Amino acid sequence: xxxxxxxxxxxxxxxxxxxxxxxxxxxxxxxxxxxxxxxxxxxxxxxxxxxxxxxxxxxxxxxxxxxxxxxxxxxxxxxxxxxxxxxxxxxxxxxxxxxxxxxxxxxxxxxxxxxxxxxxxxxxxxxxxxxxxxxxxxxxxxxxxxxxxxxxxxxxxxxxxxxxxxxxxxxxxxxxxxxxxxxxxxxxxxxxxxxxxxxxxxxxxxxxxxxxxxxxxxxxxxxxxxxxxxxxxxxxxxxxxxxxxxxxxxxxxxxxxxxxxxxxxxxxxxxxxxxxxxxxxxxxxxxxxxxxxxxxxxxxxxxxxxxxxxxxxxxxxxxxxxxxxxxxxxxxxxxxxxxxxxxxxxxxxxxxxxxxxxxxxxxxxxxxxxxxxxxxxxxxxxxxxxxxxxxxxxxxxxxxxxxxxxxxxxxxxxxxxxxxxxxxxxxxxxxx
Numbered sequence: 001x002x003x004x005x006x007x008x009x010x011x012x013x014x015x016x017x018x019x020x021x022x023x024x025x026x027x028x029x030x031x032x033x034x035x036x037x038x039x040x041x042x043x044x045x046x047x048x049x050x051x052x053x054x055x056x057x058x059x060x061x062x063x064x065x066x067x068x069x070x071x072x073x074x075x076x077x078x079x080x081x082x083x084x085x086x087x088x089x090x091x092x093x094x095x096x097x098x099x100x101x102x103x104x105x106x107x108x109x110x111x112x113x114x115x116x117x118x119x120x121x122x123x124x125x126x127x128x129x130x131x132x133x134x135x136x137x138x139x140x141x142x143x144x145x146x147x148x149x150x151x152x153x154x155x156x157x158x159x160x161x162x163x164x165x166x167x168x169x170x171x172x173x174x175x176x177x178x179x180x181x182x183x184x185x186x187x188x189x190x191x192x193x194x195x196x197x198x199x200x201x202x203x204x205x206x207x208x209x210x211x212x213x214x215x216x217x218x219x220x221x222x223x224x225x226x227x228x229x230x231x232x233x234x235x236x237x238x239x240x241x242x243x244x245x246x247x248x249x250x251x252x253x254x255x256x257x258x259x260x261x262x263x264x265x266x267x268x269x270x271x272x273x274x275x276x277x278x279x280x281x282x283x284x285x286x287x288x289x290x291x292x293x294x295x296x297x298x299x300x301x302x303x304x305x306x307x308x309x310x311x312x313x314x315x316x317x318x319x320x321x322x323x324x325x326x327x328x329x330x331x332x333x334x335x336x337x338x339x340x341x342x343x344x345x346x347x348x349x350x351x352x353x354x355x356x357x358x359x360x361x362x363x364x365x366x367x368x369x370x371x372x373x374x375x376x377x378x379x380x381x382x383x384x385x386x387x388x389x390x391x392x393x394x395x396x397x398x399x400x401x402x403x404x405x406x407x408x409x410x411x412x413x414x415x416x417x418x419x420x421x422x423x424x425x426x427x428x429x430x431x432x
Contacts (some may be wrong), residue, residue: 013413087382122160166203175306203314
């Protein structure tokens with residue numbers, strides 16, 4: 001029994017070293033593969049119950065797995081959609097067939113890094129067929145109520161669904177200084193005009209004109225103005241709204257708004273009036289009483305120094321970028337940015353228990369545990385890095401050392417089998 005157990009141990013030694021050789025071969029072959037996680041072959045001994053002071057060789061067994069929890073070095077690239085996770089966690093991806101399926105039938109995998117680019121349909125994918133997935137956002141960049149314990153809320157990222165975009169103007173700020181001398185007795189009383197651009201709901205640039213007319217008294221100074229607003233979107237100026245504003249003239253708050261009257265929509269708390277433009281209402285910031293933001297009346301020239309509006313004209317998509325929080329922003333030729341998706345980072349309790357798939361991706365398994373999707377840079381997971389890829393975790397020097405050790409171990413186990421064979425032959429010859 002002892003001799004035969006030695007034979008079994010030698011055979012098992014050959015088998016486990018062959019497995020170790022396979023992992024080393026894989027590692028060396030993928031030493032330059034982005035996102036590759038090193039394969040490891042762990043040996044563990046086997047013990048056979050000993051009886052009557054006789055020793056029997058139990059042998060050895062091997063457990064091969066990927067060290068997914070190891071992090072490779074990050075390198076910079078020139079592609080904004082080269083993505084990696086700087087720390088724990090991986091990016092959600094699917095296959096080409098999964099991209100065409102609904103959430104129930106979609107294949108779901110994780111990858112530590114990927115060089116993504118839009119295909120002919122606008123989907124971000126790698127050259128090997130991994131499609132990036134994320135949560136679509138609304139106009140404010142919010143993902144709403146999403147499921148973080150599964151991939152049910154994830155969708156393949158498509159950047160061409162927002163190839164052209166525009167955002168209508170919702171707020172205009174009137175930063176204008178009105179000359180104090182214009183409201184003094186004897187002033188000519190000529191009005192001042194300020195054209196203000198805004199964007200309608202089709203992305204077109206329109207003009208809203210504010211006409212400031214000073215109230216000239218017979219004596220002294222009125223510090224009062226009448227303001228009328230005209231819209232020019234139809235080609236003919238149309239009066240939309242008007243209001244009166246008077247300014248303070250004292251030591252502490254000279255030149256600041258004292259009151260805005262004759263406009264029922266004026267909100268003293270926000271300093272805004274509502275103007276009903278032909279294609280929707282716009283909040284016009286006039287200014288709060290006792291503050292010098294918005295309209296002022298100082299002893300200086302007429303100066304529209306800070307006319308600001310939100311919104312954006314129609315723009316064509318230039319590129320997309322992903323920030324540290326995983327927000328995928330579309331950048332348009334007008335300079336406007338809009339968040340289209342949020343790319344979460346998936347994490348499992350046991351990353352080394354994930355099942356390796358082709359193209360540097362990993363599938364869920366019973367050993368890995370269930371996935372949970374975090375916002376990048378929160379909880380235990382790392383931030384998302386754009387313009388970057390993760391290098392392989394393979395150290396060539398260590399693998400070559402292991403290769404020599406494996407070769408010697410394999411030869412030694414082969415020697416065991418040869419020796420046992422010779423001993424059995426001697427045992428057979430005793431009977432002759």
